[in-house]
Amino acid sequence: MTILGTLRVDVRQFGPLVADHLMEGITVRMKILNQTFVLFLLLTLSLAAGCGSGDDADSKTAGGQGVVAGAGAVGSKQGDMAPDFTLARLDGGELTLSDLRGKVVIVDFWDTWCPPCRVALPHLQELSETYRDDLVVVGLALGKEGPDKVRSFTKKTGLTFEMVLWNQDPELLKAFGGIQSIPTTFLIDADGVIRQKWVGGLSKATYENAVVAAINGQRTAG
16 A cells, blocks of 8 residues: 555555556656755755855855954955956956955856856845945856856846956966855955855845945944
């Protein structure tokens, strides 16, 4: 006897051959249901963990206030000076990270094919508008699908914050701790110090709480 949904069926009444066939069909259906559940679970976890692989334990923070300014060496951890870069803007010209000193900066490593990136980007757009006087958001697109795809994606989704293209130099990714998953997002204070590092598409509140703390810290210091 077996149970399929809420229907109780005594398969033995159909004879051994039919019963075996019915049981085989039920087993196949259960396997499909199990596989579907596993895929759903993996998708849910990927949205939280980001696209990619590797274990970057230092970066998997989701909240907190970070550290105060006054860092030393250049690096990718909280309290380090953020590595500098100069990259081509999506709409022309160049952007140098150190030129943004004096404002809080978010640098978001992302790409068009990444589902968790699509979770984070609208939050960053909203923050760039709400805190435009104190915050600069820089999207750093890896561009796996090409610059034209990045342009069409940003236009379609209404992203208006600063957007630069990775120059395919692996040293840049290494300087930021070796980007193993995207989105990887850095919050940098007005002095160029990394205050927070996140991996995965997180809630707007997670980003905003840290941004507000960094802006308030900047005003207090000023």
